[in-house]
Amino acid sequence: MYDLADGLRLPTNGLDYAILVIYFAVVLGIGFAAKRSVRTSLDFFLSGRSLPAWVTGLAFIAANLGATEILGMAANGAQYGVYTVHWYWVGAIPAMVFLGLVMMPFYYGSKVRSVPEFLLRRFDKSAHLLSSILFAFSAVLIAGVNLYAMAIVVQALLGWPTWVAILVAGLFVLVYITVGGLSSAIYNEVLQFFVILAALIPLVIVGLKRVGGWHGLTTTLTHSHGHNFMTAWGGTGIGASNPLGANWLTIVLGLGFVLSFGYWTTNFAEVQRALSAKNLSAARRTPLIAAFPKVFIVFGVLIPGLIAAAIVPKIGTPGSNLTYNDAIPLLMQDLLPNGVLGIAVTGLLAAFMAGMAANVSSFNTVFTNDIWSQYVKRGESDAYYLKFGRVITVIGVLISIGTAFLASSFSNIMAYLQTLFSFFNVPLFVVFIIGMFWKRTTAKAGFWGLLAGTVAAMINYFWIYKDHIVAIPSDQGANFVSAIVGFVAGAVVMVAVSLVTKPKPVEELAGLVYGTRSPGMEEPPAAGDEAWYRKPALLGTGALVLAAALYLPFSF
């Protein structure tokens, strides 16, 4: 899936390696420093619900900003041009704001420790077990994808054999998560966020100089790739054809609503960061604080992708030996001198490790709290579950090393990940949204909605699209459509099942359904949370307005 061209070996020297070695040392240092703060299972899995909002907010964005995202989105930039902004401005910000403003009070306020646990309280054991197993499975799988992608990239750029890269990165993640738990993962994510910025910003600056600034870039690409390449909406009318293979309706509904809400609001690897915040206000602000960097990060990946398309107009076509995924490595090789090059290599490796660590640290939580302590060994002491969490972390990392080889049939990493998300997260989002807002939704409806949505999305993708029953122009376009199909199927089945089964008694739903509150869960606001810049509504509206305003210069 992830072939980098052979000629991309980076001219690294001792200085670059020194920068890399310092980073690895700090990562381990954080792990062992965090060990002292792990006393209970809650410390290990949720950082004791004690972290400030800026830390959880940056970790929230960094958990998403893995290297697959960075290289994959730059690849989208080189392939589809400015359409890439849709994955950010319509495909992330609204969902993040919705999570912070609407859903977080239910998640954090009900004191559940994971996303599947919410299903257990709202629905029943069958929905809970199904979603826990699906999540554990996909988390390990995605951790494996990350590890494999990293090994390929490291082999091409640094010349390390694949197995060395897998072992080194896998082992570092293993040690710092097993020892320090979620705090260690989160602190490393915050650090990685800044290192990634320190890598992308110089790349953008030097790259723009290379192609004659933004104006020169626009002129070159409009000439070589056409006007629509530099617009967000050009050529997305229904029936018009564009390289993305999607129209404005599938972009807004499929990517912007279903896929993005499914990913950001129910993916526990993300939500876990918010659940580790120190109080409800900090938990609500977590995705909102993350939304502001998210709005701008698109420029750090899109512009390198565009520059690569301008420097090598044939990139990704059969006539070129470079693939779209080579966009960022190519610029690193051509433009960065030793020193900044070391920072960029460190940033990429850090992003790979953080992407994997986010999945491992959410996997161990769900496996321990939702599967093991609910269905296998109930009622053990907290020390037992803490120890079990560490053991399962080791096992999880070992399994992801094994799954690293599953991911070999898709040309574009993002398409692969989004295919998975559309099968697991979309139906989950349907179940949440209907369960949270419609009291009448019954326990049985949760399970059947989840199952029907997942199966429907898979049928659409693997049968209707892959077997060409209906022509959809590209993998990305098919993802968007599969997501919409999964959403509708899940919703229809949930409503139908709810109408013929008995709802849960209202008193069991306190704090889990819109318009109810659990008794005794009112938290007094912490000192300073009344400040205007900490108001969730203002932060959320600000992020939405900013994303909408940024569309303007790219819409015509």
Added chain:
Amino acid sequence: MSEYQHEVEELEAKSATAARLFDIRRIIGGLFVVYGVIVTVAGITASSADIKKAQGININLWTGIGMLALGLLFLLWLRLSPTPPPPSPDEQQK
């Protein structure tokens, strides 16, 4: 309040709370100061080939200064609003 909510509250009270024991700002600040110095020195001693490669910009110098400034900002922030002290033993007994 249901049983699992009590359990989470009890654990929260017993927690050692990462935020109190060590502060990420010190680590970000420290690492960026070190990186800033290394990269700035690489910028000061940059060869003309390095500068030519980066399209005539001494990118090491500017990135180094930027990272150094960010590192110092974090350390300053830590100085201005220090980490809350770890809870005293009696507080933990509660």
